[in-house]
Amino acid sequence: EDQVTQSPEALRLQEGESSSLNCSYTVSGLRGLFWYRQDPGKGPEFLFTLYSAGEEKEKERLKATLTKKESFLHITAPKPEDSATYLCAVQAFSGTYKYIFGTGTRLKVLA
Amino acid sequence: KAGVTQTPRYLIKTRGQQVTLSCSPISGHRSVSWYQQTPGQGLQFLFEYFSETQRNKGNFPGRFSGRQFSNSRSEMNVSTLELGDSALYLCASCPMGASNTGELFFGEGSRLTVL
Numbered sequence: 001e002d003q004v005t006q007s008p009e010a011l012r013l014q015e016g017e018s019s020s021l022n023c024s025y026t027v028s029g030l031r032g033l034f035w036y037r038q039d040p041g042k043g044p045e046f047l048f049t050l051y052s053a054g055e056e057k058e059k060e061r062l063k064a065t066l067t068k069k070e071s072f073l074h075i076t077a078p079k080p081e082d083s084a085t086y087l088c089a090v091q092a093f094s095g096t097y098k099y100i101f102g103t104g105t106r107l108k109v110l111a
Numbered sequence: 112k113a114g115v116t117q118t119p120r121y122l123i124k125t126r127g128q129q130v131t132l133s134c135s136p137i138s139g140h141r142s143v144s145w146y147q148q149t150p151g152q153g154l155q156f157l158f159e160y161f162s163e164t165q166r167n168k169g170n171f172p173g174r175f176s177g178r179q180f181s182n183s184r185s186e187m188n189v190s191t192l193e194l195g196d197s198a199l200y201l202c203a204s205c206p207m208g209a210s211n212t213g214e215l216f217f218g219e220g221s222r223l224t225v226l
Contacts, residue, residue: 043217
């Protein structure tokens with residue numbers, strides 16, 4: 001069964017304290033892996049797409065990496081405004097194309 | 112360029128009633144997907160429409176239905192509401208169909224509370 005698992009469920013960091021969020025997946029026919037950021041009461045906002053193992057993408061304090069089984073979202077020197085829920089999703093093909101989302105990591109960065 | 116617009120943003124219904132939610136995708140986007148988001152289950156896929164045709168459907172009962180109009184606007188309907196239908200319903204549009212890899216652009220959602 002296709003599955004996406006994110007860890008940890010919640011993470012509290014001090015401002016400037018770097019860390020990584022994990023997204024592990026078991027899917028057939030991976031087409032792409034996506035990271036989204038979701039603020040309370042809002043819809044998810046697209047961050048990155050990764051297509052193949054070894055690929056990396058960066059945006060400000062965020063860097064996403066991909067292996068054959070998992071992806072990491074590295075947050076370097078986070079600021080309070082980075083506080084949000086980070087969602088991982090994969091697009092897979094098994095007869096039809098579909099997106100499968102993880103349940104997210106709730107990040108809180110303390111000043 | 113306007114983003115994905117969902118209406119209404121908030122609504123309260125009672126068990127047994129029905130509800131219709133609306134979604135206007137980003138101009139030029141032909142694919143519209145609907146998701147249900149709850150604290151315990153995360154985002155669960157409901158269905159995807161492309162050029163007025165339902166192309167994919169998640170594992171939800173038949174009480175959940177949708178449609179897409181010729182201008183790509185989409186509606187979803189939930190009949191005979193149950194308490195467990197309380198959730199944030201998110202609409203997402205994509206510039207291409209799901210057969211092409213592409214990121215989803217989400218609206219801010221419709222928060223449904225069933226009493």
